[in-house]
Amino acid sequence: MMGEGRSLTEEAILRLKAMILSGELAPGERLPVERELAARLGISRSSLREAVRALALVGVLRTRRGDGTYVTSLEPGLLLEATGMVADLLQESSPVWLLEVRRMLEPGATALAAARMSPEELSGLRECLERLERAPDVEELIAADDEFHARIADAAGNPVLSSLLRSLAGRTLRARLWRGVSDADALERTRLGHRAIFRAIERRDPELARAAAASHIAEVEDWFHRGAPA
Incomplete structure (x- = not known):
C-alpha cells in the first residue's frame, strides 16, 4: 500500500532504495527488466520509469543505452x-x-x-x-x-x-x-x-x-x- 501523502513515483523511489540498502541490488548490478521489476515492486511501469530517472539524476542509477539500467558505484563523490x-x-x-x-x-x-x-x-x-x-x-x-x-x-x-x-x-x-x-x-x-x-x-x-x-x-x-x- 502506498505511504500516506506520497506520490506513486516517491513510493517507487523508496522501494528501489530499499532494494539497494538491503543488498538485493548491489553497486554495479544491472536492474531486472522493467516489466519484471515493476511487478516485483508492485508499482506501475510508468512510476518505475520516473523513479529510475530521478535516481539517475542523483547518481544512484545509470542507464546505458541498449544495455539496461545499473546501480552506480555509490561512491561519495558521485x-x-x-x-x-x-x-x-x-x-x-x-x-x-x-x-x-x-x-x-x-x-x-x-x-x-x-x-x-x-x-x-x-x-x-x-x-x-x-x-x-x-x-x-x-x-x-x-x-x-x-x-x-x-x-x-x-x-x-x-x-x-x-x-x-x-x-x-x-x-x-x-x-x-x-x-x-x-x-x-x-x-x-x-x-x-x-x-x-x-x-x-x-x-x-x-x-x-x-x-x-x-x-x-x-x-x-x-x-x-x-x-x-x-
Whole structure:
C-alpha cells in the first residue's frame, strides 16, 4: 500500500532504495527488466520509469543505452555531485551561508590532513603553494587556491568530507574571484593564509592547522558580512 501523502513515483523511489540498502541490488548490478521489476515492486511501469530517472539524476542509477539500467558505484563523490549544483543555484546571501559551512567543515579536514598527509601529498601541496605564490593574476591564483584546498580535503582521508568540500567550491570560487578583483590587499592576505596552513601541516600539528584554516576562512567570511555582493 502506498505511504500516506506520497506520490506513486516517491513510493517507487523508496522501494528501489530499499532494494539497494538491503543488498538485493548491489553497486554495479544491472536492474531486472522493467516489466519484471515493476511487478516485483508492485508499482506501475510508468512510476518505475520516473523513479529510475530521478535516481539517475542523483547518481544512484545509470542507464546505458541498449544495455539496461545499473546501480552506480555509490561512491561519495558521485552521490554528492548534485550538492554542488544546488550550491551553485543558491542566491542572495548564499556565499556567506556556504562560507559558514566551509568554516565548520574545512578546519576539521585540515587537522586530519596534518595528521594523515603522506610525504608525497605534502610535496604536491608545497608545489601547489609555490604556484599560488607565483601566480601572475587573480584567475591563476584562484585556480591554485582551489587545488590547494582540494588536496588538503583529499589528504584528510574521508571521501564524504572531501566530496562535500569540493561541492562548495563552485559558488565560493566565484566569490573569491570577485574578492580578488575588488580588494587590492586580498591577494596578499590569501597568500599569507595559505602559507600559515601549509606550515602547520608541514609541522604535523593538527590543532595549529585547524586554527590556520579557520582563520583563513573567517577572514573571507568577514569580508562578505561587511557587504560584498555575490
